Amino acid sequence: MWCEIGVCIVAFLVIRITHWFYTWSNPKCDGKLPPGSMGLPIIGETLQFLSPYKVHDVAPFLKRRLARYGPLFRTSLFGKKMIVSTDPEINYTILQRESTNFSIWLTDSFSEFLGEENMLTQHGSFHRYMKNLILHLVGPESLRGRLLHQMDEATSRHLRSWASQGNVNVKEGIAEMIFESFAKRLISYEEKKDGKKLLDNYKAFMNGLISLPVNIPGTAFHACVQGSKNAIKVIADIYHERKATKIAQNDFLDRVIEEVEKENAFLNDGVAINMLFLLLFGAFESTSEAITLLTKFISDHPQVLEELTKEHEAILERRENHENSGLTWEEYKSMTFTHMVINETVRLANIAPVIFRKVGKDAEIRGYTIPKGWIVMVAPAVAHLNPEKYENPLEFNPWRWKGQDLHSGSKTFMAWGSGTRLCVGADFAKLQIAIFLHHFVINYRWRVTKGGDFIRRPSLIFPNGLHISIAEKQK
Numbered sequence: 001m002w003c004e005i006g007v008c009i010v011a012f013l014v015i016r017i018t019h020w021f022y023t024w025s026n027p028k029c030d031g032k033l034p035p036g037s038m039g040l041p042i043i044g045e046t047l048q049f050l051s052p053y054k055v056h057d058v059a060p061f062l063k064r065r066l067a068r069y070g071p072l073f074r075t076s077l078f079g080k081k082m083i084v085s086t087d088p089e090i091n092y093t094i095l096q097r098e099s100t101n102f103s104i105w106l107t108d109s110f111s112e113f114l115g116e117e118n119m120l121t122q123h124g125s126f127h128r129y130m131k132n133l134i135l136h137l138v139g140p141e142s143l144r145g146r147l148l149h150q151m152d153e154a155t156s157r158h159l160r161s162w163a164s165q166g167n168v169n170v171k172e173g174i175a176e177m178i179f180e181s182f183a184k185r186l187i188s189y190e191e192k193k194d195g196k197k198l199l200d201n202y203k204a205f206m207n208g209l210i211s212l213p214v215n216i217p218g219t220a221f222h223a224c225v226q227g228s229k230n231a232i233k234v235i236a237d238i239y240h241e242r243k244a245t246k247i248a249q250n251d252f253l254d255r256v257i258e259e260v261e262k263e264n265a266f267l268n269d270g271v272a273i274n275m276l277f278l279l280l281f282g283a284f285e286s287t288s289e290a291i292t293l294l295t296k297f298i299s300d301h302p303q304v305l306e307e308l309t310k311e312h313e314a315i316l317e318r319r320e321n322h323e324n325s326g327l328t329w330e331e332y333k334s335m336t337f338t339h340m341v342i343n344e345t346v347r348l349a350n351i352a353p354v355i356f357r358k359v360g361k362d363a364e365i366r367g368y369t370i371p372k373g374w375i376v377m378v379a380p381a382v383a384h385l386n387p388e389k390y391e392n393p394l395e396f397n398p399w400r401w402k403g404q405d406l407h408s409g410s411k412t413f414m415a416w417g418s419g420t421r422l423c424v425g426a427d428f429a430k431l432q433i434a435i436f437l438h439h440f441v442i443n444y445r446w447r448v449t450k451g452g453d454f455i456r457r458p459s460l461i462f463p464n465g466l467h468i469s470i471a472e473k474q475k
Ligand code: HEM
Pocket: 104, 119, 120, 131, 138, 278, 279, 282, 283, 284, 286, 287, 290, 346, 351, 352, 355, 356, 414, 415, 416, 417, 418, 420, 421, 422, 423, 424, 425, 426, 428, 429
C-alpha cells in the first residue's frame, strides 16, 4: 500500500512539474505572442543573456535569437517575461510611447533600494519638472557658463598629475576625476576630505547592477544592494545636515533644498536624495567608460589621433593668448572631427546596450501582441552594428560621420536613448570627452602599457583597466 501511495505522490509531482513547465513555456496572452523560448522556470534565459563575450559585436544571445525568430521575440530574463525588440522602427515607437503604453522598468537590483520614490519611475509633469531641474546642473546654459571652466581646470589638473606619476589606469583615473568634480558641484562632497568611501560604495553598486537578484552575502547582487544603501546614506546625511544648518555652499544641493522647501513643493526629501544618488552615478560611470574605450581606439588608430591633434592644435593657433586662456564654448563647438570621434565611440561602445520598459496595456506590433505587465527590452546596439546602415560596422571609423548631423539621434543611432527619456546628461558627457581629448592630444605623449581588454555582459567592463604611460610633450 505504501508503495502505491509513493507512486501516486511521484506521479502527482511529475504532472504538477510538467504542467508548471508547460505553462511557463507557453504563457497565456489575448492574441499572438512573438516567437521565442522562455527558458527554464524562474531563471528563464538570464544566464545565457549575461554570459560574457569579447567583441564590440551584437551579443551572441541576441544574434542567435534574431536569426531564429526574427527581430521581435519573447524570452524571460531576471525572473520577468520579456519581449525583445532589435528592430529600429519598433525600438523608436516604444521609446516614443513612454508614459502612455511603455513606462520605464528597472532591474530588481535598481528598484530594490530606489523604491517608488525615485526620479526614474516618475512620469508626466513630475518627470518634466525633474528634467528641468537637472538641466540647471548639466544643461547647455550651465555647461557654457561655469561648468566648462570647472571641467577644463579639473581635467588639465588631473592630466598633469597623471604625467607626474608617469603611469595611470585610465578607467580609474577618469572615473575618479569625474566623480571628484561632479560630487563637488553636486553636493560639495570631497572624498579625500570627507573620507566616507562614497566612491567605493558606488563601485560595489555598479558591479552587481545587472546580476541575478539573489540577495545572499557573497553574491554580486548583495554587494550591489549594500553599496547602494551605504552610498545613499552618505548622501542623505549630507542632505539632512545642509537642510538643518542652512549653510549655503553654492552647489546643486542648495537649489534642490530650495525646491523641497517651496510651498506646495513637487519634490520631497526621498525623491531628492535618490535623484542626487542617480545623477552622480550617471555622470561618472558612463562617461569614464566612453573615455576609456576612446583612449584604446585612438591608441589602435594613429591616423585618428593625428587628425584629432591637428584639430586641437588649430584651436590653439587661433587663440590670441595661448598660455593663459582656457577652452571657450565657441572653440568646443568648432570641434567637428572630435564630435565625429565621440559619435563613433558611443556607437561602438553601446554603453546602454539595452533599455527596458514595462508594458502598461496590451499593444499590437506587427501582428503580435505585447501583453500588459510584460517587460519590453529594446536593443539599440543591434541597429548600431547593422552592416546595412553602417558599412563595416565593427570598424572604428569616425570619418563615416562626415557631413552627417552630429548632434541628434535617429532610429539607427540611439546611444543617448530617444523620446522623453533621452539622456539629460548627454551634453555634459560630450563636453567632458571633448575637454579630455583637447588636453590629452595637445599636451601629452602616451602609450598603452597594459589592459584595454574588455568583456561585455552585455554592458561594457574593463577587467584589467587600461594602463598608459604618460609624459608631458616637450615644446
Ligand atoms: C557616455 C555617457 C552616457 C551615455 C551613453 C548615456 C546613455 C543614456 C541613455 C541611453 C539613457 C536613456 C535610458 C532610457 O531610455 O531608459 C540615459 C538616460 C539618462 N541619463 Fe545618461 N548617458 C550618459 C551620460 C550621462 C551623464 C553624464 C548623466 C548625468 C550628468 C546622465 C544622466 C542620465 C539621466 C538622469 C537619465 C534619465 C533621463 C530620464 O529619465 O528622463 N547620463 N542615458
